[in-house]
Amino acid sequence: MKRLYSIIYLLGAFFTITSCSDWLDVSPETEKKQEDMFSTETGYKNVLTGAYIRMKSTSLYGDEMVHGTLSMLAQNWNNTSKGSKAAYLRIYDYKASEVESAVSSIYNNLYKVIADVNGLLKDIDANREVFKGNGYELTKAEALAIRAFCHFDVLRLFGPMPTDLPSAAILPYVTTVSTTPNSKITYEEYTAHLLNDLQEAEELFEGNDPICTYSIEKLNSPSFMEDTYWGYRQMRMNYYAVCAIKARLFLWLGNKTDALKYAKIVMDAKDNTGNKMYRLGNSDDCARKDYTLSCEHILNIYVKDLATTSLGTAKGYEKTKSLLTSQLYGSGSTDIRLNLMWDYVYDDYNWTYNNYFKKYLQSDNMPALAKNVLPLIRLYEMYLIAMECSSLEEANQLYSEMCIARDIPVVEIDDVNELKDIIGAEYNKEFCGEGQTFYAFKRLAIETIPFAAEPGSVSTYVIPLPVQETI
Numbered sequence: 001m002k003r004l005y006s007i008i009y010l011l012g013a014f015f016t017i018t019s020c021s022d023w024l025d026v027s028p029e030t031e032k033k034q035e036d037m038f039s040t041e042t043g044y045k046n047v048l049t050g051a052y053i054r055m056k057s058t059s060l061y062g063d064e065m066v067h068g069t070l071s072m073l074a075q076n077w078n079n080t081s082k083g084s085k086a087a088y089l090r091i092y093d094y095k096a097s098e099v100e101s102a103v104s105s106i107y108n109n110l111y112k113v114i115a116d117v118n119g120l121l122k123d124i125d126a127n128r129e130v131f132k133g134n135g136y137e138l139t140k141a142e143a144l145a146i147r148a149f150c151h152f153d154v155l156r157l158f159g160p161m162p163t164d165l166p167s168a169a170i171l172p173y174v175t176t177v178s179t180t181p182n183s184k185i186t187y188e189e190y191t192a193h194l195l196n197d198l199q200e201a202e203e204l205f206e207g208n209d210p211i212c213t214y215s216i217e218k219l220n221s222p223s224f225m226e227d228t229y230w231g232y233r234q235m236r237m238n239y240y241a242v243c244a245i246k247a248r249l250f251l252w253l254g255n256k257t258d259a260l261k262y263a264k265i266v267m268d269a270k271d272n273t274g275n276k277m278y279r280l281g282n283s284d285d286c287a288r289k290d291y292t293l294s295c296e297h298i299l300n301i302y303v304k305d306l307a308t309t310s311l312g313t314a315k316g317y318e319k320t321k322s323l324l325t326s327q328l329y330g331s332g333s334t335d336i337r338l339n340l341m342w343d344y345v346y347d348d349y350n351w352t353y354n355n356y357f358k359k360y361l362q363s364d365n366m367p368a369l370a371k372n373v374l375p376l377i378r379l380y381e382m383y384l385i386a387m388e389c390s391s392l393e394e395a396n397q398l399y400s401e402m403c404i405a406r407d408i409p410v411v412e413i414d415d416v417n418e419l420k421d422i423i424g425a426e427y428n429k430e431f432c433g434e435g436q437t438f439y440a441f442k443r444l445a446i447e448t449i450p451f452a453a454e455p456g457s458v459s460t461y462v463i464p465l466p467v468q469e470t471i
Helices: 006-016 018-024 028-037 041-055 069-073 085-090 097-121 135-158 187-205 239-252 256-267 283-287 321-329 379-389 392-405 416-430 437-444
Strands: 297-302 342-347 352-357 373-378
Touching: 028 041, 041 097, 041 135, 069 085, 069 097, 069 437, 085 097, 097 135, 135 187, 135 239, 187 239, 239 256, 239 297, 239 373, 239 379, 256 379, 297 379, 321 342, 321 352, 321 416, 373 379, 379 392, 379 416, 392 416, 416 437
Parallel strands: none
Antiparallel strands: 297 373, 342 352
């Protein structure tokens, strides 16, 4: 067990390593610090770890980009507190100071993560000799994947709708460390950079990533590895995570052929024993208190104190059960996402029933791999991408597997319009509290957003850039 959590504690404790924060303050007088940092493989590992730590901060994927602002944009929670950020996001009021502050923090911190890995990537090719084994390939691949992952989320939040592309420059794609402001580039240029980073990461991971050889279970007990730093592959960028990100990106770009290709790579992945790398979760997993269905996790982050938060105790995140039933699941639904991931309990203090979200509920007897983790990419999304990109016959076959896993009746999809409606509803049901639903609505240009007070439109889906970026 001590081995199992060694990397987790490394990620949690790394804030105490001052050298990691020192190098991030890039200025002429810190050039020597950077040179010292990157003179050893350990230095590169420390900086890479620091980038992951920043990613799991509450301003990013430890809160706001998963169950916070992104879930509020998707109307996942009751928004009843007048003057709160959630109340303003219910009507997509991006001028409210509470919202401006939140989205500005997201934007700035995404680019800070990008700056972290850009510092690492700056001279990594010239310093290749400091690495042992395949450390160079893995370090560079993870850094490129992080850079692409964060840039893609900047695009999905602040960029244009895929159905309404401008010819003007939109956002900066940052690949260097500099004190000079980066110029915005066009959508075509931006997405070309994304594809280039992901392609290079994929090529570096191939033949080098341990996840291509060993099972996830084995890699989460990596004492057999010469360098255990490269274990725990679900908690960091890996070959299949890059394939999944490429599937997301190609779908965003309207390239269904390549989106399907990369989704299938993940769906068909097998470990060295011939078993599937990932499988769809089901009610048996929920019975083991594994509500995030960790068997589906392609990429997740570890949040050490999740059990002490309102999210981890299933208190404070709620949605009226009658609304979920009437607008999303239907009366009498057997869907495990309604019946097993929400807790309908009586509140003695307020003399009323509350419907609490318990996907992230922590329990002493839950599987170790499911504890204190927030999923960033899951297998179910790959199924949805494959459904959207396949023939109607193939889409029905995939949906049948998904229905069985979620304990709902298998239905026959008759046409592409019905397919779009089902996919939109599935993103809403499946990714509650995970931060992916709003992106799907934006890509699909969904006009009727469930539970929202305003319709889906360009002004709804394209979040204004922070004020400092518009001056």
